[in-house]
Amino acid sequence: MQNIKDIKTFVTNNPSEIKEIINRENYQVIIVCSYYDFLKTLRQLGYRGKIIYELQGAGVNVEKFLEPGVQTVKTYADAILIPQTTHLIQVIQKFLPDKKVFSFHNCFDFRTFKYQEVETPPRPIIGWVGRLEQNKNWRDFIKISSLLKNHIPNLDIWMFEDASLAQKSERRQFQNLIQKLGISSSLTIRSNIPHEQMPFYYSSIGKSGGFLLSTSKSEGFGYAVVEAMSCRCPVLTTDSDGVKAFVIDNKTGKFFNHSHINQAVSKGLELILIKEQREQIIQNAWQQINTICDPIQYFNNFEQMLLSITDKTAG
Numbered sequence: 001m002q003n004i005k006d007i008k009t010f011v012t013n014n015p016s017e018i019k020e021i022i023n024r025e026n027y028q029v030i031i032v033c034s035y036y037d038f039l040k041t042l043r044q045l046g047y048r049g050k051i052i053y054e055l056q057g058a059g060v061n062v063e064k065f066l067e068p069g070v071q072t073v074k075t076y077a078d079a080i081l082i083p084q085t086t087h088l089i090q091v092i093q094k095f096l097p098d099k100k101v102f103s104f105h106n107c108f109d110f111r112t113f114k115y116q117e118v119e120t121p122p123r124p125i126i127g128w129v130g131r132l133e134q135n136k137n138w139r140d141f142i143k144i145s146s147l148l149k150n151h152i153p154n155l156d157i158w159m160f161e162d163a164s165l166a167q168k169s170e171r172r173q174f175q176n177l178i179q180k181l182g183i184s185s186s187l188t189i190r191s192n193i194p195h196e197q198m199p200f201y202y203s204s205i206g207k208s209g210g211f212l213l214s215t216s217k218s219e220g221f222g223y224a225v226v227e228a229m230s231c232r233c234p235v236l237t238t239d240s241d242g243v244k245a246f247v248i249d250n251k252t253g254k255f256f257n258h259s260h261i262n263q264a265v266s267k268g269l270e271l272i273l274i275k276e277q278r279e280q281i282i283q284n285a286w287q288q289i290n291t292i293c294d295p296i297q298y299f300n301n302f303e304q305m306l307l308s309i310t311d312k313t314a315g
Helices: 015-025 037-044 062-076 086-095 138-151 168-181 195-207 223-230 261-273 275-292 295-309
Strands: 029-033 050-054 079-082 101-103 125-129 156-161 187-191 211-214 235-238 254-256
Touching: 015 037, 029 037, 037 050, 037 062, 050 295, 062 086, 079 086, 079 295, 101 295, 125 138, 125 195, 125 223, 138 156, 138 168, 138 211, 138 261, 156 195, 195 211, 195 223, 211 223, 211 261, 223 235, 223 275, 235 261, 254 261, 261 275
Parallel strands: 029 050, 050 079, 079 101, 125 156, 125 211, 156 187, 211 235, 235 254
Antiparallel strands: none
């Protein structure tokens, strides 16, 4: 909620209020993100316009997530929207081969979300953005950070999360692991940082000589990776599918294989210690997201989708 500014936004799960909003706003198209049960609800509330079902953020078990809702999507959605991410494309082809599909990269406002001039932090920083849950794979992040500290003893570790989303059992396991590995004194955890403040933190991580570490098992897109790249913060990431559109190994970032902790440590040290390669990666990364995530291209794709679904033409 703290990130919504200057956009007409309604927050409710009350069916009568939703129906009132739909009738008042007279939407021609509604996009339902991930929560497929709401497709049926919209029709039951009397909505007769077009519905697009957008699938993102389902994590590594996307088939398990979508399968119970396949019939609902078939019945109530007019089309599907997904990013150009291989595993999402394959899942849609498997479960919903006859549905009209729109697939294009998400946009990113690199003109405003960008590098800020910051003071150089006194110590190198490793950053991580996510939730304390299985798909974001915080355990590997903690293990990798702990081993990196053996090589760089003054390393700082920054984690950005939404504390309200972590299950109590997951939080306990997290606390136990950081105590066991002895990194509590080097760890700073920030919860629910407003999005507009994140360029400062990404810029600081990059300026420190550190990097963003992404340990996700699967990503539909990987916004944190793009955000870091836009702020001159190099990225070390698992090959989590969605990020392959903009991370090219040793050119715009670095990849390591899932659960290969020692490989991640080695590549992390390269990002910190090989200065010339690091600077080239930073420059290449910025160029890559400017090309892939251009908001103007996204606007054109989105407009064509709306025109197609409503059988209209531009102009």
